[in-house]
Amino acid sequence: MSVKRLTNLIRSSGRIAEPAPPAPPLFPGAEVFGGSVQVRFINAGSGNDCALEVQSAFGPVYDVERYGIRLVASPRHADVLVITGAVTRNLIEPLHRTIDATPTPRFVIAVGDCAITGGVFAAGYGVAGPVSDFVHVDLSVPGNPPEPAVIVAALRRMTGR
Amino acid sequence: MTALEAGMLGQTLLLVVAVAAALLTPTSWRSRVSGTLCTLLAAAGIVTGAIALSGGTGSLTIPTALPMDPLVLSPDRLGGLVMVVVSVVGVLASLFGIGSARVASASRAAWLSMAVFLYGMQLVPAATDVVSFLLFWEIMTLGSTALLLAHHATRGTVASALVWYSAMSQLSFFFVLAGFAMLAGLAGGTGFADLATIDPYSWQASVAFLLLLLGFGGKAELVPLHVWVPRVLPEAPGHVAAAMSGAMVNIGVYGALLVLVRLLPNGPAWWGVLIMVLGGVSALYGILQASVASNLKVLLAYSTTENMGLVFLGLGASVLLRADNATAAADAALVAALLLMLSHAAFKSTLFLGAGAVARAAGEMNLDRLGGLGSRMPWTGAAFGVAAMGAAALPVTSGFVAEWMLLQALIHGSRVDGEVVSVTASVAMPLAVAVIALTAGLALLTFVKAYGIAFLARPRSQKAKLAGEVPLIMRIPLVLGALLVVVLGLLPGPLAMAVGSAVGPEFAPDVRTIGLAGVDARGIDAVLDPTTFVVLAGLLLLPVLIALFISARRPPVRTSPLPWAGGGSRLRPRMQYTATSYAEPLVRVFDDVLRPSRDVEVTHVGESRYLVERVHVEQTVSDVVETRLYRPVLNLLQRFGILARRAQNGSIHRYLSYSFVALLTVLIVVSL
């Protein structure tokens, strides 16, 4: 893409991000973050539907980054762990280790019905159970999959912005 | 008798006592007795050297039965400086040797040759004529050869290493002998005072200079005469390697100084260029090989080539700049070369002692199998770390100060009062700066690798896991060496002045002490006070520490059993980066120079090409100089040897016929 075309595109489309809805109430205990939350995303065994929705929450349209929320590459840097999907057997240990690797205070958000109850996969032979069977879940985002706006709202409860 | 004479006499007496003790004491006591005596011998060297350095005079005359002048030993200030340097390293090595007394290291031959080796090194700089110089040079060489032989007479790899060492050191000796012979013939005398009268611009002087440069360069482990180093030093125990690589190389530098400062001063510019090229190539090649080496001692051995390369780069720059009449910068470059030599002696001996301690504790020199030693051997780790900082020329160690001085001399060298001194200088100086910068950058990587892989993270083998700290007598020289690295770095002012006085008034640069012990090089308009620097860093650390303290009181640290590393549960120490993988990007970037050979072998599971059972990767980086330069020559020699063998079949008739033919030839030649 030429520089000129890109400049024109930016000027004509301007801000892709949609206007911000009013801020939801702060999650109790998240005051310590002071408007800065780093998120580590864990796919514990989802069908990738919820993962796509989380991804679009971080995209330019919903732009969750404007509330001070950033995806990071390591749980050591994270404050909030976003988990999608029912926990499969092979991921029990990595899930535990990732939670343990996250410095406290930390919060866990389970995104999607699969993560909350196991959903349609609950009886699958490789599925060990919902996320809450293995780790303490602070916030649940129901939906199959949930809309990005709902995920954004849940994450905004962590920053209070 | 003057103090200097008493000192040299004391050294000789201590040598006799040490030799006798090595021969007479029982094995259980030998290391303690002989080690102490060797330490005393080296300490006597420090005293004698210090007296000579501070201007003491006196001479020791050894009468000879040979039909020539008596041998006179009388170190001047420069000789005194070098004597102090080698003796300090000797003290550290001898102390360490007391502790590292195992069967081979505690043998009669080992301690005897150690004493002889130390003595030889100490007295080379005291020589005032060619013959005594060569005599003590040979004592030093033979002492070191015997020392290596005594330590590892039983191991196969040592034999070939020793052949290389003997051959290369005799080659050096030959060059030195030929060079001195030429000068002596020209001057009509063997005393250094006679030799100093020679005109350096005559062609004979140039030939002699070339020969001597090769000879002394060989002792200083310069490319292409360095090939023995990576073979010999890894086989030597820590304290022997420290004595060889920390002290003996300085004798090579001393030889070069003798030629360039005392015998043939103010040589032509092309000498300087030649020395700079030799030094620059050595520095780059040495550090490249060091940066890709996985064996800790090989790494240190190649790094010696690098450091000596830098010393010679400085010497060469001083010759070139002096020929171009940029005297201030030339003198600064000379002092910088000497500071580099001092600093190298301090950090390299500490590093080799540290490697010796690691070898003793973990029984392993391959960095790929070490790791986590910092918490298991805290003293060794700290000393090695400080010395590694010195080798990487980080502030405020001795290496930093020396390299700073050299760079300052180089960037101020091309112009005097705004006028470009010569085209050669204005091309050579930027290139030299670039070479030093690249060398320094690679040295940084090399020593981050050496320290980080060996002493940090998790142990990569069972041996490293079970390693423990070495005994007190070995920790003392390690800590002393590390202290030396720091102290030399904090006192550049007094040090530069001492070095300046050692090279003599004609070469002494205009340096002064500034601040507490900083250096103010007036001639090149450069100021540095490491003490102020440390104070400033301390002041800046203060608020950070306060913030740290406040935050540490609120959220305490939590320890998790494993690093996160992607969340896997079977996280083995072998999954860490190793020394080989650490240097992999460099091997790729410089593959034209290093010529690595890589062998990848994939074993598949059953019939499937997609399932892999195991992958075996082997990578070797060979010494290009050895394979491209020495191998062809050696092969040629061998072929010649095979041809010659045909003439020698042991038959008495054939030898009689040889004699007959020879006699006939002589008769014919005479009758013509």
Added chain:
Amino acid sequence: MTGAAAIIIALVQLVLFVFLAPVLIGVIRQVRARLEGRAGSGIWQPWRDVRKLLAKNPVRAADSSWMLAAGPVTLLVSSLLLCALLPLVGTLPLPLIPSDLFVIVSVMLIGVVALALVGLDAGTAFGGMGSSRHMTVAALVEPTLLLAVYALSIPAGTSTLSLIVETRLENPAVIISPVSLLAMVALAIAIMAETSRLPVDNPSTHLELTMLHEAMVLEASGRDLAWLELGSWLKLAALLGLLANLIVPWGIVTDFSVLGVLVGVGTVTVKILLLGVVLSVGEVFLAKARLFRVPELLAGSFALGLLAVTASYLVA
């Protein structure tokens, strides 16, 4: 008297840069977000990040050594030293330790080494990988860095950076001389590589295999991470400040006065933030180079530096 003035200016620089460095990162991220059509999290976000990191409980692996705690502090102190020594607000050199080119580079290298050791101390494959790449780049950058500033030092006749800046202030023709331009390009590339910016490293990558800087800090958390981030930001801000003052030296304080210091603070802030905007806009159009293309880039900038030095001897 000049000593006291120099110390005051150094203090001002320290306070200003500790405050300014996170803002600079905020501006860079904000401009980038806007160019990508996002709203952005505001220029104060890096400050919030640091404050939060300091409030968290760090987690350290059992096998990690004291290096994981000491390394970040060392990096921070080395960056603070840069801020104190470089001619940013004023050119008055501190007594006994002028802002000598080689001292500056060595101070920076202390931070480089500390970061590399933190990466190795993690005891993971990614930490070692990042450390190895970081050191390789650092080793290859050093010749360019030294040669570029060497070339700039020739018109001034000294390697002291404050005097170089002063010379350029007094004689602006030097700034647009071909030699200076070559050297500035080389210096800019070296600084980009040294501060882990595009095209050498992608500061916003989440993919471990493409990481340089990020890979080394993967195992750091809480205040350890805060010091590492703050140290890296300070280094970027200080080096950009140096670059800005070399290109546009006007506004920098040469004689101490309160008004002068205020003007100096103002101008350097504007210069750095503008350069940050330029950097950010430039980065939108750049992709990260392959790791083994980086040496080619650095070799190119090295050639520019060498050309600049020899040209200034032989042509000028």
